[in-house]
Amino acid sequence: MENVISLILEALQSDFILRAILVGSLIAISCSFLGIFLVLKKYSMIGDGLAHVSFATIAIALLLNKSPLVVSIPLVILSSFLILKLNEKAGLHGDAAIALISSFAVAVGVLITSVAKGFNIDLFSYLFGSILVISKLDVLLSIILSTVVIFITLFFYNNLFAITYDEEFATVIGLNPKSMNYLITILTSITVVLGIRVVGTMLISSMIIFPTVTALQISKGFKDTILIASLISVASVIIGTLLSYILNFPTGAVIVIINAICFVILFSINKFN
Template structure:
């Protein structure tokens, strides 16, 4: 016990651990808030699709020696708009549109990587996350953009709740449902890109889905689901960062694994009628 505490104290002496805790917690909050709207609208797979798009944008940024975050954010947002457009104009269901864009993005990412000389360590760290490479710029962008995401959700909470609960009714009463859907896609895109440093493009969608579906097992209302989801997500990030340091495990995979454990426990409680 004492050795574990000493290792945690030691971990807190490193700047990269502090950065990971800060950025990871911010991403966890954003994912929890957005996750509920996406899951209930049956659009949770958009996170997975945009994560695949971010793989291509990061490969492009590394090829151009540009900032991956600054390149990825606008391109991922444009891709989310394209998914919505395909859904509206091409009469494709959400999952089909997501499949088209994500598969094309993966192919483009592989081609770009091939042109650049193959998969290098930098690209690998973006695929599966690496807390060792979180820069000061990443921290600043995460602080600013996470604040934007959280403030926007609070400001438009009633509208977002309305289109999530019953989009047709929301349209009838005069809400701009199309605008709200685009707003959700923008916020999701930003959150996806911010999260790739901590858990990577291959795992970031799990951080959106797991806390929400876990909270839905034990919660009794909309706001309580958001609160429980946020609590689970932030706790898993903090515990995952420390466990990965102590046990020398990959941070992103550890965080997602802890989320999976929480889901199994809450699902078990629900089945036993204890929650």
């Protein structure tokens, strides 16, 4: 026990651990703020789809020797717009449009990876996260963009709340559900790209879904769900980062497993009460 405590204290004195916790917590809060809108609107899988798209954009960035964040954010946003357009114009349901775009993006990413074999190790870190090697630039961009996501979500909270529960009613009171849906996808795109450093493209959608569905097991209202989801998500990041340091496990995987454990516990409590 004393050894574990000493390892935790040692970890908290390391700059890279503190950077990992700071960035991870900001991403966790962003995911929690957006998660409830995505889950209740049945857009949960858009996070997974955009994560697959980000795999291709990161491959492109590494091929061009550019910053993955700078390349991925605009391309992932454009892909999210394409998903919505396919949903509106081609008569495809959301899940079909997501599947089309994400599968094409993965194919492009695999093709680029096979052509340029030199960056396979770098790409692996983006697939499964590399929170413990976050740079100062990652920290700065994460702080700025996460703040923007949280601020915009709070600023448009009433509008987002209205379209989440009833788009027809939102239209009657003068809102434009289509523009709000685009806003949600833009914020989700940014959050997905930022979250790649935390848990990787393969696991980022779980940070959007798990805290929200966990909070829904015990919450009494919309705001309660966001608050509880944020607390669960941030706690999972902090505990997961420290545990991964102590046990030498992949950080992203540990964070997601802790989220899953929280869900099982609260689901069981809700089920048997």
